[in-house]
Amino acid sequence: MPKKIGSLTLYSIDDLHERLGISKMTLRAYLREGRIRGRKLGVQWFVTEEAIREYFNPPEKETPKQKKQNVKYVVQGVNDLVSETEECETIPETLDCLNDQAIISLFQVQITDSDTGEILEIVKARDFIERYSET
Numbered sequence: 001m002p003k004k005i006g007s008l009t010l011y012s013i014d015d016l017h018e019r020l021g022i023s024k025m026t027l028r029a030y031l032r033e034g035r036i037r038g039r040k041l042g043v044q045w046f047v048t049e050e051a052i053r054e055y056f057n058p059p060e061k062e063t064p065k066q067k068k069q070n071v072k073y074v075v076q077g078v079n080d081l082v083s084e085t086e087e088c089e090t091i092p093e094t095l096d097c098l099n100d101q102a103i104i105s106l107f108q109v110q111i112t113d114s115d116t117g118e119i120l121e122i123v124k125a126r127d128f129i130e131r132y133s134e135t
Contacts, residue, residue, distance in 0.1 A: 003046075010046040030055075071120065074110040075101075078124075082106045091132045098125050 003010045013031075017024050028045065030036040037051040073094040076085045088094040094109060101107055107125035112118065123131070 009049045011052065013045050016047060070114040072112050072114045074112060075107055075125070076110060077106055078108050079106070095129060095132060098129055101125070
């Protein structure tokens with residue numbers, strides 16, 4: 001039977017096992033791995049109702065590609081033979097720059113956050129063209 005402390009309801013491994021039909025061993029593994037949020041009090045695990053809801057309805061995570069960022073694209077040579085570097089503000093501008101190159105395999109595109117200067121990704125020129133030519 002779940003424990004009530006004020007408005008907080010705590011479920012033990014036994015409670016979850018009975019209600020969900022999941023083995024106790026699996027529940028303990030999920031708790032240890034962090035797949036279900038819980039706290040160990042003494043030798044017993046306890047899970048809140050909120051943590052159970054969170055497990056079944058995880059919050060959507062923003063991936064770097066979904067996240068709106070102010071980025072710049074730096075077309076650069078991949079070795080010392082090609083010292084050319086060109087900064088581009090947009091994907092079409094970057095594609096034009098890459099298409100102007102004689103030997104595409106000698107170039108890569110560094111995608112950088114314009115605000116922080118952090119390098120988000122480095123992509124081979126050919127892969128960049130394949131990825132963004134469709135857009």
